[in-house]
Amino acid sequence: MLRTPLMVLLARTLYSDTPAQDPAVLLDSARFPTPGAIEEHLLAGFVPSVYGSPPTAAPGARGTRGPRSWDPLRARHYLGHLAGHLDRPERREGQDLAWWQLRESLPLASRILAVVLACSLVTAVADWLVFPAKNLAAGHGAAFALGTGLLDALLFGPAVGLAFGLVHGLVAVLGIRAFEPSRVRIRLPGRHRPSAGPSARRVATLVPAGLLGGLVMGLGCGLAHTVGAQLTYGGVLLDPAVVEATAVNCLMYGLTFALAGGLVLGLVATLETPIDLGRAATPTDLLAINRSIVVRQALFLAPMLTLVIAFGGRLMTELLQGVVGPLTWPMAEGLALGAVGGVAGALSYALAFTAWGQWVLLTRIWLPLTGRLPWATVAFLEDAYRRGVLRQVGAVYQFRHARLQRHLRGRPAP
DSSP states (O other): OOOSHHHHHHHIIIIISOTTSOGGGGGOTTTOOSHHHHHHHHHHHHHHHHTTSOOOOOTTOOOOSOOOOOOHHHHHHHHHHHHHHHTOTTOOSTTOBOGGGGGGGSOHHHHHHHHHHHHHHHHHHHHHHHHHHHHHHTTOOHHHHHHHHHHHHHHHHHHHHHHHHHHHHHHHHTTOOOSSOOOEEEOOTTSOOOOHHHHHHHHHHHHHHHHHHHHHHHHHHHHHHHHHHHHHHSOOOOSHHHHHHHHHHHHHHHHHHHHHHHHHHHHHHHTEEEOOGGGOOSHHHHHHHHHHHHHHHHHHHHHHHHHHHHHHHHHHHHHHTTTSSOOOOOHHHHHHHHHHHHHHHHHHHHHHHSHHHHIIIIIIIIHHHTTSSOSSHHHHHHHHHHHTSEEEETTEEEESOHHHHHHHHSOOOO
């Protein structure tokens, strides 16, 4: 009857580890006419049984979190989502349940929407913090400074968010593997210089993405600048002078942001050196490593973007002076714009193009918001490992048995 080690384990879990259950029911031929019926019964009862009591420490477990109680029905639902994610036909990684791939359980349209909303919010907050302070320092009243700052935030935020969403979608459609845990860290002086292969491939990916994203972002910001000025000082006009000024603004912003995006991301890729992901003993170790790398990248990107935008705009003004009309680039405006671009660009890059940023945005926020995973995702995965539902294989999880995974991806029994 119990022909495989998995079934023996399930039977012991349901009946030996749960004294209230009577194993004699398995001999009821009317209820279980075939061995397959017994197997389905044991599979269906496994999750409610293991989640009906606190977990025991799994061999080699190093987690410091105490036992948590999970509702068996909710746990079954979350495990079903994870099993369905592994069963997608486009997956090529076998049965490895990797935290950086959980984002792929969402449709591409949902991922792009999440990136657009997150980057728009980040940019709007940065804009509203910087420009009102600049206007107050310039002697404007508080009401004017806060009002124009809010208007700028509402206009510039979506422009930046749509640009990052566009590039994120292109990277995903083209199959560029930009969302894995960062294999890079900024190289320190005197360290061994690695081969140029991975760095060259990284440059070839990030520079065009930075150029395209910066250009699209600049076009949107140029339009937002003109609309904001028109709304602040009067109604929106569509006379030839306004159209010409809008075109010039779009050109200036587009070239400046394209220069900043391509140059800075190319510099980041050039300064990076590969690290061995296999050094991470557990999934949480790899998550912590990638988090620290992304934080360092953001701290490097923010000041670099600020300087390149501020002085790159001045460079473009000098180069195009007289070609597209008289141009001005006050350094106070340039530094304010650079500060917004630096902070918003660094954070948006982290959220849109790094494994840890995508984990935070999609796995820790979007999937729990839609009920697919719990808010405490890491705790749930560690708990499932301690309960014996999952096992750890290096830096990834796997279901304890492929048969259990196939059962969980289906509909739960009534």
